[in-house]
Amino acid sequence: MFDWKWEFVWEILPRLVQATGNTLIAAGAGYGIALVLGLVLAIAQRTPYRLLTFVVRELVEFIRSTPLLLQIFFVFYVGPQFGLRLSPWMSGMIAIGLHYSCYLSEVYRGGLDSVPRGQWEAATALNMTVVQKYRRIIIPQAIVPAVPGFGNYLVGIFKDTPMLSVIGVAELIHTANAIGSEHYRFLEPYTLVGLIFLAISLPAAGMIKVFENFVRRRMGMK
Protein backbone atom coordinates (compact mmCIF):
# COMPACT_ATOMS: atom_id res chain seq x y z
CA MET A 1 0.00 0.00 0.00
CA PHE A 2 1.46 3.36 -1.08
CA ASP A 3 4.97 2.01 -1.05
CA TRP A 4 4.77 1.06 2.63
CA LYS A 5 7.84 -1.09 3.40
CA TRP A 6 7.57 -3.50 6.30
CA GLU A 7 11.30 -4.33 6.26
CA PHE A 8 11.98 -0.63 6.83
CA VAL A 9 9.48 -0.60 9.69
CA TRP A 10 11.26 -3.49 11.44
CA GLU A 11 14.60 -1.82 10.83
CA ILE A 12 13.65 1.48 12.47
CA LEU A 13 11.31 0.19 15.18
CA PRO A 14 14.05 -0.41 17.81
CA ARG A 15 15.21 3.20 17.51
CA LEU A 16 11.66 4.48 17.82
CA VAL A 17 11.00 2.29 20.86
CA GLN A 18 14.09 3.73 22.51
CA ALA A 19 12.91 7.24 21.65
CA THR A 20 9.51 6.40 23.14
CA GLY A 21 11.37 5.76 26.39
CA ASN A 22 12.92 9.21 26.19
CA THR A 23 9.53 10.76 25.46
CA LEU A 24 8.04 9.07 28.51
CA ILE A 25 10.97 10.16 30.70
CA ALA A 26 10.60 13.75 29.45
CA ALA A 27 6.86 13.72 30.09
CA GLY A 28 7.31 12.14 33.54
CA ALA A 29 10.06 14.50 34.65
CA GLY A 30 8.23 17.56 33.31
CA TYR A 31 5.07 16.44 35.06
CA GLY A 32 6.94 15.94 38.32
CA ILE A 33 8.24 19.51 38.18
CA ALA A 34 4.78 20.78 37.25
CA LEU A 35 3.11 18.94 40.15
CA VAL A 36 5.39 20.51 42.75
CA LEU A 37 5.64 23.97 41.21
CA GLY A 38 1.90 24.02 40.44
CA LEU A 39 1.06 23.55 44.11
CA VAL A 40 3.47 26.34 45.05
CA LEU A 41 1.89 28.68 42.49
CA ALA A 42 -1.62 27.79 43.68
CA ILE A 43 -0.84 28.39 47.35
CA ALA A 44 1.07 31.59 46.53
CA GLN A 45 -2.20 32.94 45.15
CA ARG A 46 -3.93 32.32 48.48
CA THR A 47 -1.54 34.23 50.73
CA PRO A 48 -2.60 37.49 52.40
CA TYR A 49 0.19 39.35 50.54
CA ARG A 50 -1.69 41.19 47.82
CA LEU A 51 1.36 42.02 45.72
CA LEU A 52 2.59 38.40 45.65
CA THR A 53 -0.88 37.15 44.77
CA PHE A 54 -1.16 39.67 41.95
CA VAL A 55 2.28 38.93 40.49
CA VAL A 56 1.80 35.16 40.58
CA ARG A 57 -1.69 35.45 39.08
CA GLU A 58 -0.38 37.56 36.15
CA LEU A 59 2.61 35.26 35.65
CA VAL A 60 0.33 32.23 35.41
CA GLU A 61 -1.89 34.03 32.90
CA PHE A 62 1.13 35.09 30.87
CA ILE A 63 2.65 31.62 30.66
CA ARG A 64 -0.69 30.00 29.93
CA SER A 65 -1.47 32.28 27.02
CA THR A 66 1.87 32.17 25.19
CA PRO A 67 3.10 29.25 23.06
CA LEU A 68 5.13 26.52 24.74
CA LEU A 69 7.35 26.35 21.66
CA LEU A 70 8.39 29.95 22.17
CA GLN A 71 9.02 29.35 25.87
CA ILE A 72 11.25 26.39 25.05
CA PHE A 73 13.34 28.59 22.74
CA PHE A 74 13.38 31.33 25.33
CA VAL A 75 14.76 29.11 28.10
CA PHE A 76 17.27 27.46 25.78
CA TYR A 77 18.70 30.57 24.12
CA VAL A 78 18.39 33.27 26.75
CA GLY A 79 20.51 31.45 29.36
CA PRO A 80 23.75 31.49 27.32
CA GLN A 81 23.32 35.22 26.66
CA PHE A 82 23.84 35.73 30.39
CA GLY A 83 26.49 33.06 30.75
CA LEU A 84 24.18 30.27 31.90
CA ARG A 85 24.50 27.30 29.59
CA LEU A 86 21.78 24.68 29.96
CA SER A 87 21.66 21.32 28.18
CA PRO A 88 18.70 20.71 25.84
CA TRP A 89 17.20 18.26 28.34
CA MET A 90 17.60 20.69 31.21
CA SER A 91 16.03 23.64 29.38
CA GLY A 92 13.32 21.42 27.95
CA MET A 93 12.33 20.16 31.37
CA ILE A 94 12.35 23.66 32.83
CA ALA A 95 10.19 25.05 30.01
CA ILE A 96 7.65 22.24 29.86
CA GLY A 97 7.56 21.91 33.67
CA LEU A 98 6.98 25.63 34.11
CA HIS A 99 4.34 25.75 31.38
CA TYR A 100 2.34 22.87 32.83
CA SER A 101 2.81 24.04 36.42
CA CYS A 102 0.65 27.01 35.45
CA TYR A 103 -2.08 24.73 34.14
CA LEU A 104 -1.81 22.49 37.20
CA SER A 105 -1.92 25.49 39.54
CA GLU A 106 -5.39 26.17 38.13
CA VAL A 107 -6.36 22.56 38.82
CA TYR A 108 -5.04 22.82 42.38
CA ARG A 109 -6.85 26.13 42.77
CA GLY A 110 -10.15 24.55 41.78
CA GLY A 111 -9.52 21.73 44.25
CA LEU A 112 -8.54 24.07 47.08
CA ASP A 113 -11.59 26.24 46.44
CA SER A 114 -13.84 23.20 46.66
CA VAL A 115 -12.83 22.42 50.26
CA PRO A 116 -15.66 23.71 52.48
CA ARG A 117 -14.93 26.70 54.73
CA GLY A 118 -15.89 24.66 57.76
CA GLN A 119 -12.80 22.52 57.29
CA TRP A 120 -10.56 25.57 57.56
CA GLU A 121 -12.39 26.76 60.63
CA ALA A 122 -12.27 23.34 62.27
CA ALA A 123 -8.51 23.17 61.61
CA THR A 124 -8.10 26.63 63.13
CA ALA A 125 -10.19 25.57 66.12
CA LEU A 126 -7.79 22.65 66.66
CA ASN A 127 -4.96 25.16 66.86
CA MET A 128 -3.15 23.85 63.78
CA THR A 129 -0.43 25.90 62.14
CA VAL A 130 -0.87 26.97 58.52
CA VAL A 131 1.44 24.21 57.32
CA GLN A 132 -0.41 21.57 59.33
CA LYS A 133 -3.74 22.81 58.01
CA TYR A 134 -2.65 22.51 54.41
CA ARG A 135 -0.81 19.25 54.80
CA ARG A 136 -3.24 17.30 56.97
CA ILE A 137 -6.65 18.75 56.24
CA ILE A 138 -6.92 20.83 53.10
CA ILE A 139 -4.62 19.29 50.49
CA PRO A 140 -5.84 15.68 50.93
CA GLN A 141 -9.41 16.84 50.33
CA ALA A 142 -8.44 19.19 47.50
CA ILE A 143 -6.71 16.44 45.53
CA VAL A 144 -9.77 14.23 44.97
CA PRO A 145 -11.92 16.60 42.90
CA ALA A 146 -8.76 17.62 41.03
CA VAL A 147 -7.85 14.11 39.83
CA PRO A 148 -9.55 14.38 36.39
CA GLY A 149 -7.71 17.65 35.72
CA PHE A 150 -4.39 16.08 36.71
CA GLY A 151 -5.06 13.16 34.40
CA ASN A 152 -5.91 15.32 31.41
CA TYR A 153 -2.73 17.34 31.77
CA LEU A 154 -0.63 14.20 32.18
CA VAL A 155 -1.79 13.12 28.74
CA GLY A 156 -1.41 16.73 27.59
CA ILE A 157 2.23 17.00 28.63
CA PHE A 158 2.97 13.69 26.92
CA LYS A 159 1.52 15.04 23.68
CA ASP A 160 3.50 18.28 23.97
CA THR A 161 6.91 16.60 24.37
CA PRO A 162 7.49 16.57 20.55
CA MET A 163 8.11 20.31 20.81
CA LEU A 164 11.30 19.51 22.73
CA SER A 165 12.71 18.16 19.45
CA VAL A 166 13.37 21.74 18.30
CA ILE A 167 16.22 22.15 20.78
CA GLY A 168 17.56 18.66 20.15
CA VAL A 169 16.01 16.45 22.82
CA ALA A 170 16.09 12.98 21.26
CA GLU A 171 12.44 12.12 21.72
CA LEU A 172 10.11 10.51 19.17
CA ILE A 173 9.75 13.24 16.58
CA HIS A 174 13.43 14.12 16.74
CA THR A 175 14.31 10.48 16.08
CA ALA A 176 11.74 10.24 13.28
CA ASN A 177 13.23 13.36 11.67
CA ALA A 178 16.71 11.85 11.90
CA ILE A 179 15.57 8.54 10.40
CA GLY A 180 13.66 10.37 7.69
CA SER A 181 16.61 12.42 6.56
CA GLU A 182 19.03 9.47 6.73
CA HIS A 183 16.87 7.25 4.52
CA TYR A 184 14.82 9.84 2.59
CA ARG A 185 11.70 8.06 3.76
CA PHE A 186 9.16 9.90 5.90
CA LEU A 187 6.05 7.76 5.45
CA GLU A 188 6.95 5.02 7.92
CA PRO A 189 8.69 7.03 10.67
CA TYR A 190 6.00 9.71 10.97
CA THR A 191 3.15 7.22 10.68
CA LEU A 192 4.71 5.01 13.35
CA VAL A 193 5.20 7.99 15.65
CA GLY A 194 1.51 8.83 15.26
CA LEU A 195 0.54 5.24 16.03
CA ILE A 196 2.84 5.12 19.07
CA PHE A 197 1.21 8.29 20.41
CA LEU A 198 -2.24 6.79 19.91
CA ALA A 199 -1.18 3.50 21.47
CA ILE A 200 -0.06 5.29 24.62
CA SER A 201 -2.48 8.17 25.04
CA LEU A 202 -5.74 6.30 24.40
CA PRO A 203 -5.14 3.56 27.03
CA ALA A 204 -3.72 6.21 29.37
CA ALA A 205 -6.95 8.20 29.14
CA GLY A 206 -8.90 5.04 29.96
CA MET A 207 -6.64 4.20 32.89
CA ILE A 208 -7.03 7.69 34.28
CA LYS A 209 -10.81 7.21 34.36
CA VAL A 210 -10.38 3.96 36.29
CA PHE A 211 -7.95 5.63 38.70
CA GLU A 212 -10.38 8.51 39.20
CA ASN A 213 -13.13 6.10 40.29
CA PHE A 214 -10.68 4.28 42.56
CA VAL A 215 -9.67 7.51 44.31
CA ARG A 216 -13.27 8.56 44.75
CA ARG A 217 -14.23 5.24 46.31
CA ARG A 218 -11.13 5.22 48.46
CA MET A 219 -11.90 8.66 49.86
CA GLY A 220 -15.51 7.66 50.48
CA MET A 221 -16.87 10.19 47.98
CA LYS A 222 -19.12 7.93 46.00
Add this chain to the structure above:
Amino acid sequence: MSLFEFVMQYWPRLLVGTGMTVAQFFLAAILGIVISLAMGLLKLAPSRPMRAFAITYIEIFRGTSLLVQLYWIFFVLPLFGFSIDKFTAGYLAVGMNIGAYGAELVRGGILSVPKGQWEAALAINMTPAQRMRRIILPQALVNMLPPWGNLMIELLKGTALVSLISVADLMFETKQINGSTFLSAQAFGAALIIYYVLARFMVTPFMRWLERYMARKMGRA
Protein backbone atom coordinates in the same frame (compact mmCIF):
# COMPACT_ATOMS: atom_id res chain seq x y z
CA MET B 1 20.32 46.55 23.36
CA SER B 2 17.16 47.17 25.31
CA LEU B 3 13.85 45.59 24.41
CA PHE B 4 12.56 48.98 23.27
CA GLU B 5 15.49 49.59 20.92
CA PHE B 6 15.14 46.08 19.62
CA VAL B 7 11.47 46.56 18.76
CA MET B 8 12.21 49.94 17.15
CA GLN B 9 14.76 48.30 14.89
CA TYR B 10 12.97 45.06 14.00
CA TRP B 11 9.31 46.05 14.12
CA PRO B 12 8.70 45.63 10.37
CA ARG B 13 9.65 41.95 10.49
CA LEU B 14 7.78 41.37 13.73
CA LEU B 15 4.73 43.00 12.16
CA VAL B 16 4.87 40.83 9.03
CA GLY B 17 5.24 37.76 11.23
CA THR B 18 2.32 38.80 13.40
CA GLY B 19 0.22 39.30 10.26
CA MET B 20 0.98 35.75 9.18
CA THR B 21 0.15 34.43 12.66
CA VAL B 22 -3.17 36.26 12.59
CA ALA B 23 -3.94 34.89 9.10
CA GLN B 24 -3.15 31.34 10.22
CA PHE B 25 -5.25 31.91 13.32
CA PHE B 26 -8.33 33.03 11.37
CA LEU B 27 -8.15 30.32 8.73
CA ALA B 28 -7.56 27.61 11.35
CA ALA B 29 -10.39 29.00 13.49
CA ILE B 30 -12.87 28.90 10.60
CA LEU B 31 -11.83 25.38 9.66
CA GLY B 32 -11.85 24.31 13.30
CA ILE B 33 -15.37 25.64 13.89
CA VAL B 34 -16.74 23.92 10.78
CA ILE B 35 -15.12 20.60 11.73
CA SER B 36 -16.29 20.93 15.35
CA LEU B 37 -19.88 21.40 14.24
CA ALA B 38 -19.74 18.56 11.73
CA MET B 39 -18.04 16.08 14.08
CA GLY B 40 -20.06 17.14 17.12
CA LEU B 41 -23.30 16.54 15.22
CA LEU B 42 -22.03 13.30 13.66
CA LYS B 43 -21.11 11.97 17.09
CA LEU B 44 -24.77 12.40 18.08
CA ALA B 45 -26.11 10.98 14.80
CA PRO B 46 -28.50 8.04 14.99
CA SER B 47 -26.53 6.07 12.41
CA ARG B 48 -23.77 3.89 13.81
CA PRO B 49 -21.21 4.29 10.98
CA MET B 50 -21.52 8.08 11.23
CA ARG B 51 -20.89 7.98 14.95
CA ALA B 52 -17.97 5.63 14.44
CA PHE B 53 -16.47 8.00 11.88
CA ALA B 54 -16.73 10.97 14.24
CA ILE B 55 -15.29 9.02 17.17
CA THR B 56 -12.36 7.80 15.05
CA TYR B 57 -11.61 11.33 13.88
CA ILE B 58 -11.80 12.79 17.36
CA GLU B 59 -9.69 10.07 18.99
CA ILE B 60 -6.99 10.24 16.31
CA PHE B 61 -6.62 14.00 16.52
CA ARG B 62 -6.87 14.19 20.28
CA GLY B 63 -4.69 11.16 20.85
CA THR B 64 -1.65 12.41 18.94
CA SER B 65 0.38 15.60 19.03
CA LEU B 66 -0.36 18.61 16.89
CA LEU B 67 3.28 18.58 15.80
CA VAL B 68 3.02 14.96 14.65
CA GLN B 69 -0.16 15.80 12.72
CA LEU B 70 1.48 18.82 11.14
CA TYR B 71 4.53 16.84 10.00
CA TRP B 72 2.34 14.02 8.77
CA ILE B 73 0.17 16.35 6.70
CA PHE B 74 3.14 18.24 5.32
CA PHE B 75 5.66 15.44 4.72
CA VAL B 76 3.60 12.26 4.34
CA LEU B 77 0.41 13.37 2.59
CA PRO B 78 2.33 14.37 -0.58
CA LEU B 79 3.41 10.71 -0.88
CA PHE B 80 -0.27 9.84 -1.32
CA GLY B 81 -0.55 12.37 -4.13
CA PHE B 82 -1.98 15.29 -2.14
CA SER B 83 0.66 17.95 -2.43
CA ILE B 84 -0.10 20.99 -0.32
CA ASP B 85 1.94 24.12 0.22
CA LYS B 86 3.22 24.93 3.70
CA PHE B 87 0.77 27.78 4.29
CA THR B 88 -2.23 25.50 3.68
CA ALA B 89 -0.68 22.58 5.57
CA GLY B 90 -0.19 24.89 8.56
CA TYR B 91 -3.74 26.04 9.10
CA LEU B 92 -5.12 22.68 7.95
CA ALA B 93 -3.27 20.83 10.73
CA VAL B 94 -4.04 23.39 13.43
CA GLY B 95 -7.70 23.65 12.38
CA MET B 96 -8.23 19.90 12.18
CA ASN B 97 -6.63 19.47 15.59
CA ILE B 98 -8.78 22.15 17.21
CA GLY B 99 -11.83 20.73 15.43
CA ALA B 100 -11.46 17.47 17.34
CA TYR B 101 -11.40 19.28 20.69
CA GLY B 102 -14.23 21.58 19.59
CA ALA B 103 -16.38 18.62 18.55
CA GLU B 104 -16.54 17.50 22.18
CA LEU B 105 -17.61 21.01 23.20
CA VAL B 106 -20.32 21.06 20.52
CA ARG B 107 -21.54 17.66 21.63
CA GLY B 108 -21.59 18.74 25.27
CA GLY B 109 -23.38 21.97 24.38
CA ILE B 110 -26.09 20.17 22.42
CA LEU B 111 -26.64 17.63 25.20
CA SER B 112 -26.97 20.48 27.71
CA VAL B 113 -30.12 21.81 26.00
CA PRO B 114 -33.07 20.69 28.16
CA LYS B 115 -35.17 17.80 26.89
CA GLY B 116 -38.31 19.95 26.94
CA GLN B 117 -36.88 22.07 24.13
CA TRP B 118 -36.51 18.99 21.92
CA GLU B 119 -40.03 17.88 22.72
CA ALA B 120 -41.53 21.33 22.17
CA ALA B 121 -39.85 21.54 18.74
CA LEU B 122 -41.22 18.11 17.89
CA ALA B 123 -44.67 19.14 19.08
CA ILE B 124 -44.82 22.10 16.68
CA ASN B 125 -43.98 19.72 13.86
CA MET B 126 -40.47 20.87 13.01
CA THR B 127 -38.28 18.64 10.89
CA PRO B 128 -35.09 17.40 12.63
CA ALA B 129 -33.03 19.89 10.57
CA GLN B 130 -35.26 22.82 11.56
CA ARG B 131 -35.24 21.75 15.18
CA MET B 132 -31.46 21.59 15.24
CA ARG B 133 -30.94 24.89 13.42
CA ARG B 134 -33.60 27.04 15.03
CA ILE B 135 -34.05 25.64 18.51
CA ILE B 136 -31.18 23.46 19.69
CA LEU B 137 -28.01 24.93 18.16
CA PRO B 138 -28.57 28.55 19.25
CA GLN B 139 -29.08 27.47 22.85
CA ALA B 140 -26.19 25.02 22.65
CA LEU B 141 -23.97 27.82 21.36
CA VAL B 142 -24.65 30.00 24.39
CA ASN B 143 -23.88 27.11 26.72
CA MET B 144 -20.60 26.17 25.08
CA LEU B 145 -19.09 29.60 24.42
CA PRO B 146 -17.10 29.91 27.69
CA PRO B 147 -14.89 26.83 27.02
CA TRP B 148 -14.49 28.00 23.41
CA GLY B 149 -12.64 31.01 24.77
CA ASN B 150 -9.94 28.72 26.17
CA LEU B 151 -9.87 26.69 22.98
CA MET B 152 -9.24 29.83 20.91
CA ILE B 153 -6.22 30.63 23.09
CA GLU B 154 -4.97 27.08 22.53
CA LEU B 155 -5.49 27.63 18.81
CA LEU B 156 -3.45 30.82 18.84
CA LYS B 157 -0.65 29.02 20.68
CA GLY B 158 -0.92 26.12 18.26
CA THR B 159 -0.26 28.37 15.27
CA ALA B 160 3.30 28.88 16.55
CA LEU B 161 4.05 25.31 15.44
CA VAL B 162 3.58 26.18 11.75
CA SER B 163 6.97 27.92 11.97
CA LEU B 164 8.49 24.43 12.07
CA ILE B 165 7.41 23.82 8.47
CA SER B 166 8.82 27.29 7.57
CA VAL B 167 5.60 29.27 7.44
CA ALA B 168 6.90 32.79 8.08
CA ASP B 169 4.79 33.55 11.14
CA LEU B 170 5.81 35.49 14.25
CA MET B 171 7.62 32.50 15.75
CA PHE B 172 9.55 31.95 12.51
CA GLU B 173 10.58 35.60 12.13
CA THR B 174 11.69 35.68 15.76
CA LYS B 175 13.83 32.59 15.27
CA GLN B 176 15.38 34.15 12.14
CA ILE B 177 16.15 37.41 13.94
CA ASN B 178 17.63 35.45 16.85
CA GLY B 179 19.76 33.45 14.43
CA SER B 180 21.31 36.52 12.84
CA THR B 181 21.64 38.81 15.89
CA PHE B 182 21.90 36.46 18.92
CA LEU B 183 19.75 38.94 20.83
CA SER B 184 17.78 36.03 22.30
CA ALA B 185 16.25 37.72 25.32
CA GLN B 186 15.02 40.66 23.26
CA ALA B 187 13.78 38.60 20.29
CA PHE B 188 11.97 35.88 22.21
CA GLY B 189 10.87 38.35 24.87
CA ALA B 190 9.25 40.61 22.27
CA ALA B 191 7.51 37.64 20.65
CA LEU B 192 6.21 36.41 24.01
CA ILE B 193 4.75 39.84 24.67
CA ILE B 194 3.12 40.02 21.23
CA TYR B 195 1.52 36.59 21.68
CA TYR B 196 0.35 37.62 25.13
CA VAL B 197 -1.19 40.84 23.82
CA LEU B 198 -2.97 38.93 21.03
CA ALA B 199 -4.36 36.40 23.50
CA ARG B 200 -5.20 38.64 26.42
CA PHE B 201 -6.30 41.83 24.69
CA MET B 202 -7.77 40.55 21.41
CA VAL B 203 -8.96 36.94 21.60
CA THR B 204 -10.21 36.90 25.21
CA PRO B 205 -12.12 40.23 25.09
CA PHE B 206 -13.70 39.23 21.77
CA MET B 207 -14.87 35.90 23.18
CA ARG B 208 -16.24 37.64 26.30
CA TRP B 209 -18.08 40.12 24.09
CA LEU B 210 -19.47 37.26 22.00
CA GLU B 211 -20.68 35.49 25.15
CA ARG B 212 -22.52 38.61 26.32
CA TYR B 213 -23.87 39.33 22.84
CA MET B 214 -25.23 35.81 22.39
CA ALA B 215 -26.70 35.75 25.88
CA ARG B 216 -28.50 39.04 25.15
CA LYS B 217 -29.78 37.72 21.82
CA MET B 218 -31.18 34.70 23.61
CA GLY B 219 -32.81 36.91 26.23
CA ARG B 220 -30.62 35.56 29.01
CA ALA B 221 -28.69 38.67 29.93
